[in-house]
Amino acid sequence: MFNNHDISKNQYMLDGSFAYQGYDWWWHSFTARRESDGEEVPFFIEFFLCNPAHGGNKAILGQSEKARERHLKPSYLMVKVGCWGKNKVQLNRFIPWSEVSIKRKGSFEISALDCYVSEKRLFGSVHVSEDEAADSAYMSDAGSMIFDLTLDKKIAFNAGYGTSEPFRRMKAFEMYWHAEGMKTYVAGDIWLNGEKYKVIPEFSYGYADKNWGRNFTTPWIWLSSNCLRSRITGKELKNSVFDIGGGRPKVFFTSLGRKLLSAFYYEGKEYEFNFSKVLDAVNTRFKSYEDDEYVYWKVWQESRTALVKVSARCRKEDMLFINYEAPDGTKWHNHLYNGGNGEARIRLYEKKKGTLYLVDDIDATHVGCEYGEMDR
Numbered sequence: 001m002f003n004n005h006d007i008s009k010n011q012y013m014l015d016g017s018f019a020y021q022g023y024d025w026w027w028h029s030f031t032a033r034r035e036s037d038g039e040e041v042p043f044f045i046e047f048f049l050c051n052p053a054h055g056g057n058k059a060i061l062g063q064s065e066k067a068r069e070r071h072l073k074p075s076y077l078m079v080k081v082g083c084w085g086k087n088k089v090q091l092n093r094f095i096p097w098s099e100v101s102i103k104r105k106g107s108f109e110i111s112a113l114d115c116y117v118s119e120k121r122l123f124g125s126v127h128v129s130e131d132e133a134a135d136s137a138y139m140s141d142a143g144s145m146i147f148d149l150t151l152d153k154k155i156a157f158n159a160g161y162g163t164s165e166p167f168r169r170m171k172a173f174e175m176y177w178h179a180e181g182m183k184t185y186v187a188g189d190i191w192l193n194g195e196k197y198k199v200i201p202e203f204s205y206g207y208a209d210k211n212w213g214r215n216f217t218t219p220w221i222w223l224s225s226n227c228l229r230s231r232i233t234g235k236e237l238k239n240s241v242f243d244i245g246g247g248r249p250k251v252f253f254t255s256l257g258r259k260l261l262s263a264f265y266y267e268g269k270e271y272e273f274n275f276s277k278v279l280d281a282v283n284t285r286f287k288s289y290e291d292d293e294y295v296y297w298k299v300w301q302e303s304r305t306a307l308v309k310v311s312a313r314c315r316k317e318d319m320l321f322i323n324y325e326a327p328d329g330t331k332w333h334n335h336l337y338n339g340g341n342g343e344a345r346i347r348l349y350e351k352k353k354g355t356l357y358l359v360d361d362i363d364a365t366h367v368g369c370e371y372g373e374m375d376r
Contacts, residue, residue: 002263002272004158007119008165009178011108012049013212017171019053021073021327022214026110026117028151029340029368030186030206032197041083041197042340042366043190045147047110047117048078051327055097062329064137073329077112081126081145083192084340085318092140092323093126119180122149122188139323139331149188149199153181153208155226157243157263162276174215174250177261181208183226183241205366209243215326217247218374220336221260221286223297223312223344227366237362241265242346244299244310260284262301264308264348266359271348273301273308280304288371295319295337295371297344307349307356314342314369322370336372343367 013024025048031040054060054075060067062074077100082090095112103109110117115124125146133142157179167173184206190197205227226241246260262273273282286299299310314337322338325331344364349356 002158002160002270002274003156003265005153005156005180006158006178007107007180009158009163010119010180010210012102012104012110013168013176014049014052018212018214019051021051022212023051023324023327024049024210024212026208026210028122028184028186028206028208030184030199030204031340031366032190032199033203035196035198041085041087043083043192043197044081044340045122045149046078046080047115048080048324049076049100049110050078051075052097057096057098059094059096061094061137062325063139063331064135067137067329071329073327074325077110077115079112079115079124079126081147082141082320084320084338088318088320089141089143089192090320090322091126091128091143091145092138093128094138119153120151122151123147139325143193144191145193146191147188149186149190151181151206151208152185152187152201153183154185155183155241155265156180157182157209157261159261160274160276171214172251173213174253175211175213175217177209177211177245179207179209179243179263181206182224182243182263183265184208207368215328216324216333216374217249218333218372219247219258219288220333220370220372221245221247221288221297222370223299223310223342223367225342225344225364225367227364228346229363231361231363237267237360239265239267240362242310242364258284258286260286260299260301262299262308264346266348271306271308273303273306290316290337292316295339295369297369297371305351307351309347310344312342312344312364312367312369314339314367319369332374332376333372334375337370339367339369341366342369
């Protein structure tokens, strides 16, 4: 069962070797409505922690000339915010470790100046000047965003044994993933460049997860939505969500090949395609590609008991190249497509006595999506 909330997997993870070369981030994406005209706009807010053992009174930006000359590793809390669509923007604020306070036991909390994140609250501000945006070390556009939100995490995707305490303690995987709120009700207010937006829980289509590790995967794949409608009945599927992620996982520095983790929560019933659960005999095929207008994803996954086929796309003009530097200071992901208003078709089947039965044929909108390959 993957809908198993586990706040221990949402805690701060940068101890041991990960303190010297590691990252830990909490990602939130959702839809808001512009107060002036009611237009829907998809937003994201992320708290990204990097290399605490190298921290101090100043944030170290790994792409800066000084860091490159002295071979310094990046060290900071980055608060990354922005939106997708016709006015897409990506804003990064860097806060030194001396200003960061973290609750390390129980339900996590991070406070840093006027920025705060926990299981249930998310508030703060990011302001990036034109001069800062012109500096490539900031990996940012110029602009301003203030946010004040509450979170109600309804459905989880717990990947199971691969993120269990023994594997976390051994730092076995290069990149870990846990979605404490793959369906999350988000509520509150946002001010982006002076305009106000309202976030309404039932129409927020919210998502909250975390990743941590020593480096990033390539390829990098993510698809998720809880705005689903059945093609068969025409009804909105209000108690459903899907989440797909992965690429080429590594355990003890050894690649496991091209693999994905997937969860489909369909009106209260769980369908999982998880390569770490060997007895499920999961078989996966996937590809991503692009043309002049769209980025596309094709995913096919089969287990002993189910089959799913996913076709998704997102307009390139609505997407960002989202920016991260790895904890070792390199930046190999320079074309990591990231979007929040994709669309998908999902065909979900059950297997019974060797025969496939269609569970539903589903249209998804407000799809969060990522695809990228490292440059090297």
